[in-house]
Each structure stands twice: as structure tokens, then as C-alpha cells.
Amino acid sequence: ITFDVEKAVIPVSKGSHFVNGEIQDLVVKFLKEFYTIYDTDNRQPLIDAYHEHAIFSLTCNFNPAMEYRQPNLGDYLKLSRNALKIPGSETEVARRMDQLLKRGRLVVVAQLTALPKTTHDANSFVVDVNFVSNTLLSFSVNGLFKESDNKADKPPIRAFNRCFVAVPAQGGVLLISDMLTITNATSEQTQAAFKSTGPTPSSSPVSSNPPALTSPSTSVTPAVAP
Amino acid sequence: MAPTEPELKEKSEQASQAAKQFSQIFYEYFDKKRHAIKNLYLDSATMIWNGHAVSGKDEIVKFLEDLPTAEHTLTSLDSHPLIEPVVTDQTSIMVTVFGKVDYRDSKPKSFYQTFILTSQGNVWKIVSDTFRFLETGPS
Numbered sequence: 001i002t003f004d005v006e007k008a009v010i011p012v013s014k015g016s017h018f019v020n021g022e023i024q025d026l027v028v029k030f031l032k033e034f035y036t037i038y039d040t041d042n043r044q045p046l047i048d049a050y051h052e053h054a055i056f057s058l059t060c061n062f063n064p065a066m067e068y069r070q071p072n073l074g075d076y077l078k079l080s081r082n083a084l085k086i087p088g089s090e091t092e093v094a095r096r097m098d099q100l101l102k103r104g105r106l107v108v109v110a111q112l113t114a115l116p117k118t119t120h121d122a123n124s125f126v127v128d129v130n131f132v133s134n135t136l137l138s139f140s141v142n143g144l145f146k147e148s149d150n151k152a153d154k155p156p157i158r159a160f161n162r163c164f165v166a167v168p169a170q171g172g173v174l175l176i177s178d179m180l181t182i183t184n185a186t187s188e189q190t191q192a193a194f195k196s197t198g199p200t201p202s203s204s205p206v207s208s209n210p211p212a213l214t215s216p217s218t219s220v221t222p223a224v225a226p
Numbered sequence: 227m228a229p230t231e232p233e234l235k236e237k238s239e240q241a242s243q244a245a246k247q248f249s250q251i252f253y254e255y256f257d258k259k260r261h262a263i264k265n266l267y268l269d270s271a272t273m274i275w276n277g278h279a280v281s282g283k284d285e286i287v288k289f290l291e292d293l294p295t296a297e298h299t300l301t302s303l304d305s306h307p308l309i310e311p312v313v314t315d316q317t318s319i320m321v322t323v324f325g326k327v328d329y330r331d332s333k334p335k336s337f338y339q340t341f342i343l344t345s346q347g348n349v350w351k352i353v354s355d356t357f358r359f360l361e362t363g364p365s
Contacts, residue, residue, distance in 0.1 A: 130340065
């Protein structure tokens, strides 16, 4: 004879959540254009995607669920705006947190330009649109990338989560907030990364082959129906 | 009107402080007294839990109460003030957490979680809650 104990199960994960087709078109187009530029040698044109008062910050972390030795986090560490890891008194932490928050689109894009060059695996992207109103659009992207100028034999695959908050602007949307979390991919993720480059159809909402932009000046701000 | 530099600093400091307190309360409630988590959500809050979209405080709480017993350990915490509020005339902030969650009888998993909070009266409420395991995407 036993007892009727807790039998709760973890629900099976679902794919991207876009709220509706119109928002999906907007967000997918935005992300294709954003990451097409982000993955080139010149991230400067991204300035058109940011609001004058945009803010950006990143945190980098070892993956806490991995038992084995992990690749180091390199250049990201000194920029990591992690409220749990910055040492010092309350005043010192506040000062450091303030320094690590990049404010204004010029400063933001300068920071993005200084980060390692990347290649993102668009097939790994999972997108969640988490707030929509007439004045605000918030969405987050989870996925994988590698550092394209990493000289290691087997460059590490990184996992990331990036939250974008955008406001409508003339002819498109502008980012007011961009928050990036970087960690090392799990071994399952590393094995699956950058595999779906062939003609195999993918259920991923984002194409594995984002269309090349015709010119670097092409706007990254997609048209949005108000 | 463009915000001034001291105003911007103050806003991000306010967001940092709120984020720190919020993350302590949220995960303590989640892990130790999940029924109490209800008060942290706005009535009209929305949640996306690994792609499952849930609307409204009551539905969210029902969903969360059906999850297995959990223990969260946070690795990182960051926050942004939002210059455009999610609710008119209320201060809004965004909080992102990265860490590990240990459900009984299963391997610990890394997760990302992002909240949008709004200051209703003098109290922060969750407007939006987005949770994702760090896992190979659904294929």
C-alpha cells in the first residue's frame, strides 16, 4: 500500500510564440535583418535599429547545469553586468552597474562593434513575443552562435538569450532596450548546432539562409502597421 | 522631453534595486510557498513558459502550481529601466535572470527568465513573465 504522492510532470516545451501572424512577420523580418548585419565585420549600420536613448547591457555566465570543464568566457567577462557577481559596497556596485549600462545609440553600437565577431545559427532560434501594445513591442530570442574570429581548433558554441524592447517609429520600430545573456551551450546543443544548413526544411520560423542585404545602408527597421 | 543624465542614472539604479529584491522574493516564493506567488502578478499579466502562453493571474498561478517542486539557483541578474512604460504613467523595468533549476527526479536544467514589472501604486507587479530552458530547440 502506498500514498498518492506528487506526480507533477514538466510540460513538454513548445516552439516560438509570436502572438499573431502580423507580429511574427514583423519580428522575423527584424531579426533576419538585425543578425545579417550583426554577423558581418561591420555592425555600424545597426545604429538605424536603435532609439536615440536606447540602452544595452550583457551578462556572461558559465552554464550552471554543465558538469564538465567549460570554455572560458573571454572578452565578455569584463562587460558582464551581473548584479549578483559585482563585488564591493552598495555604492561601488551601483557605480559599476551604471558604467556597464551602455546608454544612447552611439555608445550602444560602439559597444556592439567591440564585441567578438559572430556567426549565429538561425535554425536554433526560438522567439517569444512577450508584450505587445500600440506603443511597445517586447520579444526575446534564444539561440546559438559561435565566434567567427576565434582561433581555437574547435571554437566554443555559445548559447544566448537576447531581450529586445522596441517602440514604433516612422516606417518601422526602434529598439529602446537590448539585454543580452551569454553562456556556453550544453553538449546536446553543441552537437545540434549549425547542422541544418542543407535543403532540409526546418520548422524553425527563421530561415537558415537570411537574404543578403542589397546594400549596407538598407534600413534594419521593418515597416510596421500601426 | 529628453531625460537628463542624473535622471537616467537614478532610473537604472532604481531598476537594479527592484530587480534584486524581486528576484529574491520571486524564487523564494516559487520554491518554498508557491501559493503566495499570486500577489506578485498583475491581474492581466501574461506568461510564456517554454512556449506555453498563459493569460491572467489566476491561470498563471494554476499553471505554476502544476509544475513539480523546484529549487532555483541564480547565476546572473540584470535589469533595464524602460523609457516607454508598459502601463501609462507607471514606471516599468525589465529584469533578466539566468540560472539553474532543479526539479525533483530530473537532471538540473539551465534557464533564462525575463520579467517586465510595472509600479502600480507603490508596488511592483509582473506584467509579463517569459521562461525558457536552455535546451535544443523543438524540431
